[in-house]
Every structure is written in structure tokens, then in C-alpha cells.
Amino acid sequence: MLDILSRYDILGAFWMTIQLALWSAIGALVLGTILAVMRVSPVAVLQKLGALYVNVTRNTPLTLILVFCVLGAFYILQWRLAPASAPLSTHTFLWAIFGLSAYHAAFVCEALRSGVNTVPVGQAEAARAIGLTFTQSLSQVILPQAFRGAIAPLGSVLIALIKNTTVAAIIGVKEAAAIMRVIIENETGSLIVFFIFALGFVILTLPVGVGFTELSRRLAVKR
Amino acid sequence: MFTKKMIAIAASAGLALSMAACSQDAGTPAADGGGAGDKITIGIKYDQPGLGLKEGDTYTGLDVEVAKYVAKELGYEEGDIEWKESPSAQRETLIETDQVDLIFATYSITDSRKERVSFAGPYFIAGQGLLVRADDNSITGQDTLGGKKLCSVTGSTPAQKIADQYPDVELQEFGTYSECLPALLNGTIDAITTDDTILAGYAAQEQYAGKLKLAGEPFTTENYGVGLKKGDTELCEKVNAAITKMVDEGAWQSAIDETLGAADYVAGPGNPPTPAACS
Incomplete structure (x- = not known):
């Protein structure tokens, strides 16, 4: 049964999983930071918009978001993230990254907001007292400390994201879960197949967990 | 304190066992x-x-x-x-x-x-077939698929066959065939491929009456x-x-x-x- 490993490109599939996770993590971090800034900003409209986005996105199943991205946005509305001449796999890959980023941005935003809450109010007051504007105090004083306080929850979001990439199989991205479906179809499902893929994900996520715990310990702001 | 814990553990273990027994009862074969x-x-x-x-x-x-x-x-x-x-x-x-x-x-x-x-x-x-829009005559069988966009289910045998043997066909895979249908109907996908029986089942549904048809002869054999x-x-x-x-x-x-x-x-x-x- 272990000859499965040689007959199917499992490593290639996990490489696709890593690529999906990496790009989506970057996308989610950027979008999530913007959302967090909106939610802690003094402008009521931005606060409400940020809250609306977070509440809608994180309460929508990821499956639905990804199917909407590819079936709704790409096929029905024909919105493209790449030139029309690009192969189909490029389109679905980009939409998968878009969907995963959009979904996890809501969780990144909330993780960052919890980080902001670790920064004592005195820091913000002091920043304003020495004449920094809102933007300056946010980017120079609050956010750097907030990121350091939010590292542990951000690690959890990243681990969840890595595992959630498997949902992209249902829109045709050739990552680990898609290859697993091929193997189950051809070889019948068995515990060994399950363990191979479970092990693959443990290998991916365990170092992330250890690394982020170590980072959060080292970078924590000593008060 | 310790005994209380042990009783709780024993009780929960017993509960789990009885649940397992139940599910086995339900599955007892009558054959x-x-x-x-x-x-x-x-x-x-x-x-x-x-x-x-x-x-x-x-x-x-x-x-x-x-x-x-x-x-x-x-x-x-x-x-x-x-x-x-x-x-x-x-x-x-x-x-x-x-x-x-x-x-x-x-x-x-x-x-x-x-x-x-x-x-x-x-x-x-059954055999692998092609489901196309009723007004589309450009696909008449497996030899006319060059450059077309096909849709099937992730990892399924028909999807694998297309990917392996028809490299010039673009293949979109979804979780179920139902997701292929809207894209086929609005023209962004050219055909859905899987067992002809499954395709006929979709084509026979009331809401698709007259909109879809099976094209060509089945080109694999599924027993x-x-x-x-x-x-x-x-x-x-x-x-x-x-x-x-x-x-x-x-x-x-x-x-x-x-x-x-x-x-x-x-x-x-x-x-x-x-x-x-x-x-």
C-alpha cells in the first residue's frame, strides 16, 4: 500500500498546499491589518464597515466563499484575476488565494485587535501628548506593540489557514486534498491514505505552532 | 475526591461503550x-x-x-x-x-x-459521456474536445481520464456536478463529463428540459x-x-x-x- 507514495505526486500536491497557504497568509495579513486599523480608528463609518466585513466573512462557510469566487465571480460574472488567455488552473489558483485571504483576514483582524488591547491606554495617551497624529501613534507606537502581543493568536490563524487550504480541492486546485480524492477513487479509501495525509499536515503545522510560540515568548513586550 | 473522579470516568467510558454498541446494532446485516x-x-x-x-x-x-x-x-x-x-x-x-x-x-x-x-x-x-448545451453542435464526441473547457468532479475517474489523455482540454473540477451546471448553461464551460447515466439524470430534470443534451457515444466502459x-x-x-x-x-x-x-x-x-x- 505504501507504493501509493511513488505512484502519486503527493509531494507536488503538498507543495501546492504550501504555495496556497503562503500567498493566502500574506494576503490575509495585509487585508486583516487594514481591517484592524479600520476597527480601532476614531472614524465611526470605518469602524462599522470593518465590523460588518468581519462579522459577515467569518460567519460564512469557507466552502461557500470559495465556490462563490470561482463559480459566481469567475464563471458567471466573468471577473478575472489573470489575463483571459491564462490556463484555467491559474485562474482557480488565484481565486482560491483571494477567497482564502478574504476569509482569514477577518480572523487576522480580530487577532490584531486583541493585540491592540494588550497595549496599555497610557501608550496611546503618551503618543498623543507628545504631538503624534492618529496615524503616527498607530504606526509608530500602537501597532508594533500590538503585533508583538498578537503573535500567538496569529499563529493559530496561520495553522487554521494551512488546514483550510484543503477546501480549495472543491474548486479544482490540485493541492493535497485533491490528490487524496484521486487516490481514494483509484485505490479505495483506507486508513493508510488517511494517515499519509494527516501526517503531511502535521509536518506542516507542528513547526508553525512551535515557531510561533517561541516567537511570541521572545517578542512579547516586557511590561 | 479521587473516587468521584474515577466514577465519572467509568460512567463516561460506559456511555461511550453503550453508544458504540448501539451503532453496531443498527448496522447488523440482515443478509x-x-x-x-x-x-x-x-x-x-x-x-x-x-x-x-x-x-x-x-x-x-x-x-x-x-x-x-x-x-x-x-x-x-x-x-x-x-x-x-x-x-x-x-x-x-x-x-x-x-x-x-x-x-x-x-x-x-x-x-x-x-x-x-x-x-x-x-x-x-455506463460509459463516460459529454453533456453540452442543446444548441451547441461543436462537440460531437471525444475527438472534438480540443481547446474546449470541460467540467467534472475533483479526483473522479472521468476527470482523471480527461487530464491524462486529453492534454489540450482545459478541465475545471468542482466538488459536485451541480456546480458545473450553471457554468455550462451560461456558456463559460463547454461540456460536463462523467458517466452518461449521471449526465442523463441531470438532463432529465425538469428545470433543464430542452436546454441540455448528451453528445456523441460513450467512450469508456463502466460496469x-x-x-x-x-x-x-x-x-x-x-x-x-x-x-x-x-x-x-x-x-x-x-x-x-x-x-x-x-x-x-x-x-x-x-x-x-x-x-x-x-x-
Whole structure:
């Protein structure tokens, strides 16, 4: 049964999983930071918009978001993230990254907001007292400390994201879960197949967990 | 304090055990005893129009019709049948763990599956087909697929065949065929490909009447068998006899006309099949 490993490109599939996770993590971090800034900003409209986005996105199943991205946005509305001449796999890959980023941005935003809450109010007051504007105090004083306080929850979001990439199989991205479906179809499902893929994900996520715990310990702001 | 904890642990363990026992009871096969009064558990698809579809309490489709006929020949009335959903990836496990007695779920007979279960039948020979828009005449069969966009289900055998043997075809894979349909209807996908029976089932649905058609001849052979416990030749032979009788009586043909006929579906070459010897 272990000859499965040689007959199917499992490593290639996990490489696709890593690529999906990496790009989506970057996308989610950027979008999530913007959302967090909106939610802690003094402008009521931005606060409400940020809250609306977070509440809608994180309460929508990821499956639905990804199917909407590819079936709704790409096929029905024909919105493209790449030139029309690009192969189909490029389109679905980009939409998968878009969907995963959009979904996890809501969780990144909330993780960052919890980080902001670790920064004592005195820091913000002091920043304003020495004449920094809102933007300056946010980017120079609050956010750097907030990121350091939010590292542990951000690690959890990243681990969840890595595992959630498997949902992209249902829109045709050739990552680990898609290859697993091929193997189950051809070889019948068995515990060994399950363990191979479970092990693959443990290998991916365990170092992330250890690394982020170590980072959060080292970078924590000593008060 | 310690004893209290131990009691709690013992109680929860007991609860878990009794739950496990319950689920085993529910799955006890009726096949060994047989005969009227007992129940028979039959695995079917719940989401495949024309083959196995659950709508409320009613089950329709070709697999369901054949299953009912075979069950009757085995001595079970329609009321004695307990239907159980059998998604493709779980079929072998459902049989091996005695959760079902028979499986009629577009279950193609393959060598790797034979290592874990036995098959009666085949009761139908399907083949990979193409479903296109009714007004699209550019696809007439497997040789006219160059540069086209096809849609199928992630990891399925038809999807693998397209990816392996037709490199100039662009393949979109979704979780289910239902997601392919809107893209096919609005023209962004050119064809859906899988077993012609499944395609005919979709084409026969009311909301797609006149909008879709099957193009060309089937270009693979899928032998739909009845999955059962490995090595149970006695049951296998009974099922085979029932299938043969169903074909001879004409009930087989009328079941096809009833379930897939609305799409002008004609059973492909090789039908009606002769059940293979049990082993």
C-alpha cells in the first residue's frame, strides 16, 4: 500500500498546499491589518464597515466563499484575476488565494485587535501628548506593540489557514486534498491514505505552532 | 475526591461503550438470515438525479429501482428496506463494517475495489459521456474536445481520464456536478463529463428540459455492480439471479425509461448486461 507514495505526486500536491497557504497568509495579513486599523480608528463609518466585513466573512462557510469566487465571480460574472488567455488552473489558483485571504483576514483582524488591547491606554495617551497624529501613534507606537502581543493568536490563524487550504480541492486546485480524492477513487479509501495525509499536515503545522510560540515568548513586550 | 473522579470516568467510558454498541446494532446485516420480516440495508446515492435521489421520504432513480427489484427477489418488501447514503469514498468501508448489506450507488466494478468487496452484476453498463448545451453542435464526441473547457468532479475517474489523455482540454473540477451546471448553461464551460447515466439524470430534470443534451457515444466502459461483503457468493448469486430475471421480465428496460427516459437516453452498447460469475 505504501507504493501509493511513488505512484502519486503527493509531494507536488503538498507543495501546492504550501504555495496556497503562503500567498493566502500574506494576503490575509495585509487585508486583516487594514481591517484592524479600520476597527480601532476614531472614524465611526470605518469602524462599522470593518465590523460588518468581519462579522459577515467569518460567519460564512469557507466552502461557500470559495465556490462563490470561482463559480459566481469567475464563471458567471466573468471577473478575472489573470489575463483571459491564462490556463484555467491559474485562474482557480488565484481565486482560491483571494477567497482564502478574504476569509482569514477577518480572523487576522480580530487577532490584531486583541493585540491592540494588550497595549496599555497610557501608550496611546503618551503618543498623543507628545504631538503624534492618529496615524503616527498607530504606526509608530500602537501597532508594533500590538503585533508583538498578537503573535500567538496569529499563529493559530496561520495553522487554521494551512488546514483550510484543503477546501480549495472543491474548486479544482490540485493541492493535497485533491490528490487524496484521486487516490481514494483509484485505490479505495483506507486508513493508510488517511494517515499519509494527516501526517503531511502535521509536518506542516507542528513547526508553525512551535515557531510561533517561541516567537511570541521572545517578542512579547516586557511590561 | 479521587473516587468521584474515577466514577465519572467509568460512567463516561460506559456511555461511550453503550453508544458504540448501539451503532453496531443498527448496522447488523440482515443478509445472513434473509426472508420476510427482517430488514435489509441498502446503500444508494442521495444526490444523483436519475440514479439515486432522496427527496423528502421518497427515493427515485435507476439504482433505487434495481435495488427494490432485487430486494423483492431476496424476500424483502419495499417497507423492509432501510436506505443508507453511500458517498463514493465511503462505499468499501460501509460494506466492510456491515453498515449496509448491498450497495447500488453508480458503483463501477474495478480490480482495486474487488480487493475489499465483492460485486454482483453488472446490472448496467455506463460509459463516460459529454453533456453540452442543446444548441451547441461543436462537440460531437471525444475527438472534438480540443481547446474546449470541460467540467467534472475533483479526483473522479472521468476527470482523471480527461487530464491524462486529453492534454489540450482545459478541465475545471468542482466538488459536485451541480456546480458545473450553471457554468455550462451560461456558456463559460463547454461540456460536463462523467458517466452518461449521471449526465442523463441531470438532463432529465425538469428545470433543464430542452436546454441540455448528451453528445456523441460513450467512450469508456463502466460496469455498475452491486457491492456486497467480500466472499459472500451465496448472496451474490441470488442478486445475479434477480438481475437476470429483471432484464428478462422487461422491468429493467421500463426502469431505465422511467428514470432516465426524459432525456431521450438510450442505454449504450453492451446493455442489457449479463451478470458475471460470482467469486
